[in-house]
Amino acid sequence: MASFPAVLRSEWTKIRSVRSTVWTLALTFVVTVGIGALLSLLTNNNFSEFRRNGQVPFDATGTSFSGIMLGELAIIVFGVLAIGNEYSSGMIRASLAAVPQRATLLTGKTAVLGALALAVSLMTAFATFFVGQALLGPHSTTIGEPNVLRAVFGAALYLTMLCLFSAGVTTMLHNQTLALGVLVPFFFLLSPILSAVPKVRTLAHYFPDYAGSRMLLVYEQPGQPYGPWTGFFICLAWTAAALVGGALVLRKRDA
Template sequence: MAAFPAVLQSEWTKVRSVRSTVWTLVVTFLVVVAMGFAISLVTKLNYQQFTEHKPGPFDATNTSLAGISLGELAIIVFGVLAIGNEYASGMIRVSLAAVPQRGVLMGAKTAVLGGLALVASLVTVFVAFFLGQAALGRYSTSLGEPHVLRAVFGAACYLTLLCLFSVGVTMMLRNQVLALGILIPFFFLVSPILSIVPKVENVVRYFPDRAGQAALQVYPTSDYPYGPWTGLLICAAWTAAALIGGYLVLKKRDA
């Protein structure tokens, strides 16, 4: 039986050795930080026009984290490639031969990818927050204000959950092209379009991306019939379901 620490080390080596997976995390950082800074700066320069018709207080935290809406793409690609490359190259056969205990293998993959995504997400969102607040100038906020730290930390958790959700889906499909062909249109076309359709918008609020984004809000809005932590839990439930599905496929099917 393979020891879990040894399997963890093996999975960590796999991730480090594939440049495409590492670069997707770098792209996530650059996109979220750059886009958040740019939007914050534009908001500062056009503050009156941007806020005069918006109900409720100005959410400086959410503004600085606006890049997450595009950074999601890179973190999803990271989760898909980290698993899909192993199936595409045939290395999954070697992994299963070395670690026949599929629960151990799945657990190690989830731990390494989830841990790496969480660390990268924390660095990304905190840098984006501080640079965004600097760009906002007198309209900025601070981590000491109510619910701000929760929103920033929630953003990192949200990105991590999206990564693990992508891992689970890719494990079920066992094909990175197919996984990307489903996940990217779902998150960037299907979910946004359905969210503005009156008869289904209430259902869409419980999709993983819509629910998880509630954690980024400092002030409650009518867009969410639940609080930020509940939204994050809904996203976590979707992620758990995807990972369980991935484990069941890994357990029942050969490479």
Template sequence: MGSFPAILRSEWTKIRSVRSTVVTLLLTFVVTVGLGALISLLTKNNFTDFNRNSGTPFDPTATSFAGIMLGEIAMIVFGVLAVGNEYSSGMIRASLAAVPQRGTLLSGKAVVVGSLALLVSVLTAFVAFFLGQALLGDHHTTLGSPGVLRAVLGAAVYLTLLCLFAAGVTAMLRNQTLALGVLVPFFFLLSPILSAVPKVKAVAHYFPDFAGRQMLTVVPPPNEPYGWVAGLVICAAWTLAALAGGAAVLKSRDA
């Protein structure tokens, strides 16, 4: 078995050699920043109409991150591809032959995937924030205002955790098509539908997307079930559970 730094170098080589993984990271940035800028500009130009019937104080930070829901898709796809490409290509057999300690192999992959996701997410969050605030004009806030820096960093952490969650689910399912078939409906159909049904919406409050988005807000809507700290804990718990499940499957099943 190679040393852990050698495993990290190997995983980095695998990821950067697949063009689709690079494209998905780029899309995360472009979609999140672009849509956030568009919504910020529209909000500035129609501020009175947008806030006339709102019962919640205006949150300029959250407005900058209006594009993050689409950015999530690209980041989830990146997490799926980073793990699933090895299974679809059959390279997982060579990887396990080189690194028989399967938990160590998955740990190395998670470190590389998570580091790349965090780097792109931090860049995306800060650019989206500063561009959005510039376009909001007189309605903007600053990074030094209470809770704003925490929310910007929270956006980066949220995207990173979603990426690692997707990687863990893919390791469990061992198939990128199946993983996308589970994750996309879960985040973009099941969670929104349950959130809109009064008798079961409390369940959706503990899904990773709802929990994670509590980290992005400076002015939370009224009657939220918990704040950003609990949201971080819940979202991180989902991620750790997915990675633990992926490690268990990797250790117990043949390649």
């Protein structure tokens, strides 16, 4: 029976030894910071044009996080690859032979993935905020303003939960290509389409991407169905459901 610290070391070695996982994490940081910086600079240079007919307070924090959608895609791919690489290569059979306690194995994977995703997401969120505010010039805000620090942490937690949700879905499907085929349309096609259809818009409000976007809010806008904390708990519920589903499938199905 493998000890839990040994499982953690093994999972850490697997992740850092695969280039694709390292590159997707780096891409999460680069695209989120880079696109946020570009749009913050454009907003500063064209502020009067962007704010024409603006009815709500200018959200400088939200502007700096304008690139988070591509960051979401990168960290979803990271979560899928971190789990799916073992299935595609057949290494999952060796992992299960070394750690026959499947719950222990999945717990170790989740712990390492979550810790790594959280560390990168925190670096990404704070770098994105500070770079964006530097480029917004006189229209910037500070980390000490009401709700700003909570929104920055919210961005980091949202990216982390997306990673774990993707890992759970991949564990259920046992196939990284299939997992990406489900997750990418779900987040980037199905949810936006449903949000635009009046009769089913309410359903889309409880999808994880919409709930996650609430976590980044500094100003609660009129007409929104719920605020940041409710968004956090909805995302947490989706993440927990995916991981529990993954655990059940891993327990009942052969590798």
